[in-house]
Amino acid sequence: MHFEARFSAVGGQGIILAGTILADASHILGLHAAGSPTYTAQVRGGPTKVDVIVDSDRILFPRTAAIDFFLSLATKSYLRFGDNIKPDGVVLVDPNLVEVPAEDREKYKNFYEIPIIQLTSDHMGRMVYTSAVSLGAMVALTDVVTEDAARQALKTRAPKGTEMYNMKAFSVGYDIAAKMKEKGEYVYSM
Amino acid sequence: MGSFTDTGGDIKFWPGNIVVAEAAVAAGCNFFGGYPITPSSEIAAHMAMLLPRNGGHFIQMEDEIAAMGSVVGASLAGAKSMTATSGPGLSLKLENLGFGYIVEAPCVVVNVMRGGPSTGLPTHPSQADVMQARWGTHGDHPTIALTPSFHQELYMETIRAFNLAEKFRMPVLLLIDEVIGHLSEGVVPPEPGSFEIINRIYSDVPPEDFVPYDTSNGDIPPFRPYFDGYRWHTTGLNHDHTGFPTTIAKDVEADERRHYRKVTEHRDEIDKIEWFLAEDADIGVFSFGSTARAAMVAVKQAREMGIKAGLMRPLTLWPFPNIQVNEWTNQVKKLVVPEFNLGQIVYEVERSVHSDMPIKRITKAGGVPIAPAEILAGIEEVA
Amino acid sequence: MAFDYTPYLRQEKMPHMWCPGCGIGIVVKAMIRAFSDANWDPRDIAVVSGIGCTSRAPGYLNMNTLHTTHGRAISFATGIKMHRPDKHIVVISGDGDASAIGGNHLIHAARRNIDITVIVNNNNIYGMTGGQYSPTTPLGARAATAPYGNLEPSFDLTKLLIGAGATFVARGQAGNGRQLSTLMKKAFDHKGFSFLEVVSNCHTQFGRRNKMADPMNMIAWINDRAKPLKKYEELGESQKDQYFPVGVMHEDLDRPEYTETYQALIDKLAEQQKEAAAAK
Numbered sequence: 001m002h003f004e005a006r007f008s009a010v011g012g013q014g015i016i017l018a019g020t021i022l023a024d025a026s027h028i029l030g031l032h033a034a035g036s037p038t039y040t041a042q043v044r045g046g047p048t049k050v051d052v053i054v055d056s057d058r059i060l061f062p063r064t065a066a067i068d069f070f071l072s073l074a075t076k077s078y079l080r081f082g083d084n085i086k087p088d089g090v091v092l093v094d095p096n097l098v099e100v101p102a103e104d105r106e107k108y109k110n111f112y113e114i115p116i117i118q119l120t121s122d123h124m125g126r127m128v129y130t131s132a133v134s135l136g137a138m139v140a141l142t143d144v145v146t147e148d149a150a151r152q153a154l155k156t157r158a159p160k161g162t163e164m165y166n167m168k169a170f171s172v173g174y175d176i177a178a179k180m181k182e183k184g185e186y187v188y189s190m
Numbered sequence: 191m192g193s194f195t196d197t198g199g200d201i202k203f204w205p206g207n208i209v210v211a212e213a214a215v216a217a218g219c220n221f222f223g224g225y226p227i228t229p230s231s232e233i234a235a236h237m238a239m240l241l242p243r244n245g246g247h248f249i250q251m252e253d254e255i256a257a258m259g260s261v262v263g264a265s266l267a268g269a270k271s272m273t274a275t276s277g278p279g280l281s282l283k284l285e286n287l288g289f290g291y292i293v294e295a296p297c298v299v300v301n302v303m304r305g306g307p308s309t310g311l312p313t314h315p316s317q318a319d320v321m322q323a324r325w326g327t328h329g330d331h332p333t334i335a336l337t338p339s340f341h342q343e344l345y346m347e348t349i350r351a352f353n354l355a356e357k358f359r360m361p362v363l364l365l366i367d368e369v370i371g372h373l374s375e376g377v378v379p380p381e382p383g384s385f386e387i388i389n390r391i392y393s394d395v396p397p398e399d400f401v402p403y404d405t406s407n408g409d410i411p412p413f414r415p416y417f418d419g420y421r422w423h424t425t426g427l428n429h430d431h432t433g434f435p436t437t438i439a440k441d442v443e444a445d446e447r448r449h450y451r452k453v454t455e456h457r458d459e460i461d462k463i464e465w466f467l468a469e470d471a472d473i474g475v476f477s478f479g480s481t482a483r484a485a486m487v488a489v490k491q492a493r494e495m496g497i498k499a500g501l502m503r504p505l506t507l508w509p510f511p512n513i514q515v516n517e518w519t520n521q522v523k524k525l526v527v528p529e530f531n532l533g534q535i536v537y538e539v540e541r542s543v544h545s546d547m548p549i550k551r552i553t554k555a556g557g558v559p560i561a562p563a564e565i566l567a568g569i570e571e572v573a
Numbered sequence: 574m575a576f577d578y579t580p581y582l583r584q585e586k587m588p589h590m591w592c593p594g595c596g597i598g599i600v601v602k603a604m605i606r607a608f609s610d611a612n613w614d615p616r617d618i619a620v621v622s623g624i625g626c627t628s629r630a631p632g633y634l635n636m637n638t639l640h641t642t643h644g645r646a647i648s649f650a651t652g653i654k655m656h657r658p659d660k661h662i663v664v665i666s667g668d669g670d671a672s673a674i675g676g677n678h679l680i681h682a683a684r685r686n687i688d689i690t691v692i693v694n695n696n697n698i699y700g701m702t703g704g705q706y707s708p709t710t711p712l713g714a715r716a717a718t719a720p721y722g723n724l725e726p727s728f729d730l731t732k733l734l735i736g737a738g739a740t741f742v743a744r745g746q747a748g749n750g751r752q753l754s755t756l757m758k759k760a761f762d763h764k765g766f767s768f769l770e771v772v773s774n775c776h777t778q779f780g781r782r783n784k785m786a787d788p789m790n791m792i793a794w795i796n797d798r799a800k801p802l803k804k805y806e807e808l809g810e811s812q813k814d815q816y817f818p819v820g821v822m823h824e825d826l827d828r829p830e831y832t833e834t835y836q837a838l839i840d841k842l843a844e845q846q847k848e849a850a851a852a853k
Contacts, residue, residue, distance in 0.1 A: 019374075020203055020374070023203045023374065023376070024201075024203060027201040027203070027376055032376060033203065033374075033375070033376060034373060034374065034375045035203065035373070035374035035375075036369075036372060036373050036374070037372060037374075058340075059375070060483045060484070060486045060487045060490075060562075061483050061484045061486075061487045061561070061562050062369065062373050062375070062480075062483065063559065063561070
């Protein structure tokens with residue numbers, strides 16, 4: 001098994017955390033993980049990404065070649081980092097934040113549009129849970145790690161006292177994405 | 191929330207720079223003198239967090255030169271000391287690194303390599319400091335430099351760097367690059383006590399009889415930190431066993447040769463090579479550090495294509511494994527040397543090989559690491 | 574009874590390498606008296622130096638002595654002091670070593686207020702390398718690299734150090750050894766970064782080029798221009814040019830010393846860890 005995930009946004013810490021939790025979940029399942037964040041002199045405010053490779057064997061070359069999952073929460077990060085995605089890879093964007101080039105909806109078989117920020121705001125009230133919501137959706141749309149492993153990893157990383165909220169946020173993303181996947185819907189509708 | 195510390199499970203998902211800092215403290219490091227430089231700065235930041243919690247001292251010095259000076263000073267006072275930098279910083283540290291060699295002060299210098307020369311590519315990797323590591327400071331001296339590729343290995347090699355520094359009373363370089371420094375990967379820190387920690391041998395002679403460079407029992411003089419009854423003179427001038435300057439040619443030469451012997455006579459304790467599919471290889475690939483990871487992929491792919499490729503991956507790059515390289519040429523028919531620079535370590539490979547065996551160079555600059563396909567193409571070309 | 578210098582000296586290293594009449598000898602003698610007055614055990618002292626004539630002083634002192642690279646003595650001393658804050662660390666340096674190539678370390682050690690004493694033997698010239706002009710060579714004075722007279726303005730080291738935040742700044746001169754050792758004792762006793770400039774003579778390199786080749790005359794010339802700070806301040810502006818002030822120029826007893834601050838951090842973190850363990 002070999003899986004390449006790319007989380008991208010503007011700013012950064014949330015997506016780095018999502019990548020870390022994916023790696024932890026992989027470790028729980030006995031898989032190997034390697035993560036490389038964007039590294040520039042001015043990270044703050046600019047488009048950032050983190051690539052996480054998951055493999056059943058030791059990861060040798062730690063750079064991505066063909067991406068299986070791409071998350072974008074900003075047009076800037078979508079345009080900058082939305083390359084090398086497999087045609088049958090899963091692309092997940094927040095349509096309120098990403099102006100998607102129309103042809104991309106055709107280009108990728110599994111192009112999901114979920115208003116992650118709006119859902120986080122509606123269900124959680126605090127934007128700090130964006131990464132947990134994203135992660136929940138990602139886990140539902142891909143089969144790289146199990147729901148259980150992802151939840152366990154998130155719970156362990158969550159700051160003391162926020163475990164419950166993080167679990168709830170994860171469910172928000174997971175439930176919506178799982179339902180869409182089941183129904184074959186690609187654009188979230190209320 | 192994005193903490194790198196112990197909020198994960200048993201397997202830590204740490205950037206390489208954090209691995210270095212954690213392993214250093216596990217090895218007993220209790221002094222860090224640093225100066226901010228990309229892409230090594232996370233090592234300093236993590237040491238600043240860890241050391242005072244362990245009763246050690248961190249100090250951010252006013253420049254790279256001072257950082258190296260403080261590290262040697264602390265070592266002479268008995269500390270297990272370390273600094274971390276990148277190419278331009280190492281350039282600045284070199285004079286005081288040389289001081290560390292001549293006074294035989296154990297310490298560890300980490301170089302997270304980036305592009306160059308000069309400011310170069312601060313946020314991008316390279317392996318272009320390997321000759322600087324060997325020959326950067328002026329004068330004759332042996333060098334020990336370690337080049338791990340994987341994070342678990344990085345943890346253990348950081349500990350080994352301290353052990354070698356302490357054992358042979360000399361600075362030891364740990365050469366990684368931006369790929370390793372910023373890559374996060376699973377690490378299981380070994381239990382304290384499960385790995386060897388070597389501390390420099392202390393002289394047990396009473397203070398009044400103490401001779402700082404007493405080599406009557408071997409080439410590595412027993413150490414005694416300043417104070418606690420002991421007092422001795424330390425100088426960057428060539429000195430005799432008393433520590434005081436000498437210009438007597440035969441004494442100076444004997445001492446410089448002794449420094450070399452500390453390394454040349456202990457190769458069995460210093461050399462370390464990892465072999466990958468090497469036993470029956472026809473095409474030998476020689477690669478180290480982050481590039482060796484790409485080389486492993488290329489070697490596997492070559493095997494799938496029916497080419498018998500294998501990899502020699504030195505974890506100790508200096509002293510260079512010249513004998514082992516030459517021995518391997520009795521087996522392999524061609525050599526391929528990928529390195530992320532415009533050709534440095536290949537010179538060592540070339541002069542290690544005593545036959546006219548073809549040696550294929552794969553070199554690269556520009557900040558984008560050598561990909562497995564580039565190495566595979568080289569293997570195919572010579573196969 | 575005469576003062577016994579022998580416990581502090583490596584007599585077997587004599588004769589020393591300085592020119593007859595050099596001011597460094599006076600500085601070393603004053604240092605030894607001050608070590609004694611401060612009740613410092615030589616085994617608890619580290620004297621650190623860089624490169625130059627003055628930097629050879631540690632070789633003659635029977636204590637822990639570290640003769641480092643050019644300009645870098647303070648950085649090595651900082652490493653020693655951090656690891657062993659309980660010990661006495663003194664840096665002895667020349668004007669070129671301390672304020673040109675080592676200028677950065679000098680001002681930052683002062684800023685940190687780390688408990689190190691820096692003594693600068695200011696003879697206004699690079700002696701060992703052959704009389705090149707230094708940051709303290711007076712404007713117009715001749716040097717090997719200033720054959721037509723020095724074109725560069727010079728540092729007032731005490732003002733530089735006060736500006737950098739040193740909590741003890743004093744100036745003495747080679748013509749008054751007793752006063753020197755008194756000032757050194759004060760510097761040693763001071764908790765925090767202390768700086769002492771010694772206006773001194775290099776008749777060989779500076780004097781010969783500037784009509785003061787005789788050491789006695791040159792020291793007398795220095796001595797005649799030295800005025801205690803208070804008296805100096807009473808001078809009219811036109812007279813001030815002909816003299817320089819000596820004594821304690823600045824003292825600040827309020828600023829925390831760096832290694833103590835760091836130890837307080839270690840203690841606080843240990844306390845927090847204890848509390849966290851107890852809470853579990």
